[in-house]
Amino acid sequence: MTDASLFDKVVVFGVGLIGGSFALALKAAGQVREVVGFGRTLGSLSQALELGIVDRVGFNIGQEVSSADLVLIAVPVGRTAEVMARIAPCLGTQTVVTDAGSTKSDVVAVAREHFGDRLGQFVPAHPIAGAENSGAAAARADLYRQKHVVLTPLPENTPRVVARVRAAWELCGGLIKVLDPGEHDQVFAAVSHLPHLLSFALVHDLARRDNREQLFSFAASGFRDFTRIAASHPEMWRDICLANRVALLDELDRYRAQLDELRASLQRGDGASLEAAFDSARSARRAWTDDKAKT
Amino acid sequence: MTDASLFDKVVVFGVGLIGGSFALALKAAGQVREVVGFGRTLGSLSQALELGIVDRVGFNIGQEVSSADLVLIAVPVGRTAEVMARIAPCLGTQTVVTDAGSTKSDVVAVAREHFGDRLGQFVPAHPIAGAENSGAAAARADLYRQKHVVLTPLPENTPRVVARVRAAWELCGGLIKVLDPGEHDQVFAAVSHLPHLLSFALVHDLARRDNREQLFSFAASGFRDFTRIAASHPEMWRDICLANRVALLDELDRYRAQLDELRASLQRGDGASLEAAFDSARSARRAWTDDKAKT
Numbered sequence: 001m002t003d004a005s006l007f008d009k010v011v012v013f014g015v016g017l018i019g020g021s022f023a024l025a026l027k028a029a030g031q032v033r034e035v036v037g038f039g040r041t042l043g044s045l046s047q048a049l050e051l052g053i054v055d056r057v058g059f060n061i062g063q064e065v066s067s068a069d070l071v072l073i074a075v076p077v078g079r080t081a082e083v084m085a086r087i088a089p090c091l092g093t094q095t096v097v098t099d100a101g102s103t104k105s106d107v108v109a110v111a112r113e114h115f116g117d118r119l120g121q122f123v124p125a126h127p128i129a130g131a132e133n134s135g136a137a138a139a140r141a142d143l144y145r146q147k148h149v150v151l152t153p154l155p156e157n158t159p160r161v162v163a164r165v166r167a168a169w170e171l172c173g174g175l176i177k178v179l180d181p182g183e184h185d186q187v188f189a190a191v192s193h194l195p196h197l198l199s200f201a202l203v204h205d206l207a208r209r210d211n212r213e214q215l216f217s218f219a220a221s222g223f224r225d226f227t228r229i230a231a232s233h234p235e236m237w238r239d240i241c242l243a244n245r246v247a248l249l250d251e252l253d254r255y256r257a258q259l260d261e262l263r264a265s266l267q268r269g270d271g272a273s274l275e276a277a278f279d280s281a282r283s284a285r286r287a288w289t290d291d292k293a294k295t
Numbered sequence: 296m297t298d299a300s301l302f303d304k305v306v307v308f309g310v311g312l313i314g315g316s317f318a319l320a321l322k323a324a325g326q327v328r329e330v331v332g333f334g335r336t337l338g339s340l341s342q343a344l345e346l347g348i349v350d351r352v353g354f355n356i357g358q359e360v361s362s363a364d365l366v367l368i369a370v371p372v373g374r375t376a377e378v379m380a381r382i383a384p385c386l387g388t389q390t391v392v393t394d395a396g397s398t399k400s401d402v403v404a405v406a407r408e409h410f411g412d413r414l415g416q417f418v419p420a421h422p423i424a425g426a427e428n429s430g431a432a433a434a435r436a437d438l439y440r441q442k443h444v445v446l447t448p449l450p451e452n453t454p455r456v457v458a459r460v461r462a463a464w465e466l467c468g469g470l471i472k473v474l475d476p477g478e479h480d481q482v483f484a485a486v487s488h489l490p491h492l493l494s495f496a497l498v499h500d501l502a503r504r505d506n507r508e509q510l511f512s513f514a515a516s517g518f519r520d521f522t523r524i525a526a527s528h529p530e531m532w533r534d535i536c537l538a539n540r541v542a543l544l545d546e547l548d549r550y551r552a553q554l555d556e557l558r559a560s561l562q563r564g565d566g567a568s569l570e571a572a573f574d575s576a577r578s579a580r581r582a583w584t585d586d587k588a589k590t
Contacts, residue, residue, distance in 0.1 A: 129515075187506075195518055195522075197557060200557075201550065201553050202576075204553065206485060206486070207578070212579070214482060218445070218472075219583065220486075222524045223487065225524060226493070226521055227490075228517075228520040229517045230577060232573075238570040241569055255500060256554065259496055259551065267544060271534075274537070277499045278529035278532050278533060282498075282526050284501065285525045
């Protein structure tokens with residue numbers, strides 16, 4: 001191979017929405033010769049085969065990984081350690097590894113534990129893309145197109161390894177951003193994990209009441225938007241919250257302090273303070289929407 | 296007139312989205328001969344005239360109201376008392392009055408103060424409809440179609456008066472629900488006012504930080520949905536929060552207790568409790584969406 005952005009053999013652990021879309025995107029870009037899939041259930045694997053997401057189903061991890069150019073770990077966060085432990089001893093010298101987890105400090109800690117002196121071959125990643133549905137059937141080649149993909153490279157990574165992983169995500173259409181793992185986790189605690197927790201909390205609180213049917217019957221479009229993320233996957237979000245516990249607790253405490261301020265304004269009937277806070281929020285929200293529209 | 300659902304003359308105070316759509320809907324139903332509009336600015340009134348929302352602009356409140364069959368008060372909540380004070384002495388014996396305010400206990404208190412022995416002619420209402428835009432130009436005949444309209448009749452109302460007001464909102468396409476004013480305010484504190492406050496709080500908190508640009512740059516679709524209502528009108532929401540202060544403080548305290556529970560689960564790494572709460576929320580959110588889809 002003369003082109004650093006070309007992959008002869010890619011191995012994907014987890015052939016659902018995330019892993020499947022990665023494979024389809026690389027194939028659509030014509031930059032991979034063969035995709036081999038590993039998965040937990042025969043059903044999802046055979047579906048991935050039928051849909052052309054993978055060319056083969058893998059059976060021997062050592063054999064497949066040692067000859068792979070690129071490995072993507074796209075399993076639920078709770079299984080990441082197990083996959084790392086199994087692939088670490090088998091990595092070829094040419095193999096680079098990336099992941100797609102929503103939190104990064106915990107993934108780096110697990111990687112440090114399992115990869116040993118191969119740690120430099122792993123470049124952590126978090127593609128900021130998702131969809132209502134999950135599973136291989138939901139995978140699509142354009143899932144990552146024009147979406148942010150955060151890389152959190154490690155001091156042990158060589159520039160060549162980072163460039164290879166970066167190239168893979170760019171072939172998927174991703175817009176690459178580089179952050180420190182800790183910085184990544186703080187940012188996503190604020191703009192993703194906390195909002196999910198807040199939305200789950202509201203709906204759970206209402207769902208526990210005796211008059212829940214009456215309450216839900218009067219909920220309208222504002223409620224619909226605010227609570228859309230409360231329909232997210234419970235186990236996945238349990239794992240994300242636990243994995244990013246420290247940063248999330250910090251964000252939750254900041255938010256409670258903010259609520260306390262608004263509560264005090266409301267209690268004393270201070271309309272000017274309420275309006276100032278609402279106005280600040282509206283301006284920021286509108287500026288954000290306008291910025292998004294430009295990209 | 297022989298038909299109780301027919302209005303010869305309707306007077307609308309406030310010819311923006313809410314009042315304008317009410318007038319357009321009654322006209323589209325062919326159930327009003329003449330609509331007379333009062334408003335704060337000449338600009339909005341002449342626009343309402345041009346758009347065919349009103350047939351005439353009113354100048355003499357006493358004259359217009361005394362011969363009106365139906366009066367809608369659709370002014371910002373802060374001006375409701377003033378309008379009630381001005382129309383109260385002029386109501387004809389045939390005139391029925393309704394409003395469109397988002398809170399009801401405060402409106403009833405103001406009405407009690409100003410309408411005196413004419414209180415029975417006023418039936419409070421809250422149409423659960425809104426739109427991204429406001430003003431006469433945003434008004435449309437179908438704004439209330441298939442939307443809930445909550446009536447909170449008073450002990451002083453005769454059945455005939457309630458039936459007249461009900462008929463007007465039904466002609467607009469509304470689905471009528473009847474609640475006690477206090478019950479109304481509790482329900483909407485929970486499913487509308489609190490979510491708005493929570494969404495404003497999140498965006499305001501992020502907007503105050505030094506790294507706000509970085510944070511907003513990584514916000515994605517979950518954040519977009521959760522914060523859509525943080526772009527709502529600051530003065531309007533200031534007024535709603537103040538008007539419904541007691542019920543909203545109560546809801547806010549319940550919510551903070553719920554957050555404290557989740558915080559404790561997170562702190563002690565109790566994944567089972569987190570997952571149970573998230574799962575309860577997801578089930579309730581999905582059931583609600585399914586119910587909505589049926590109507």
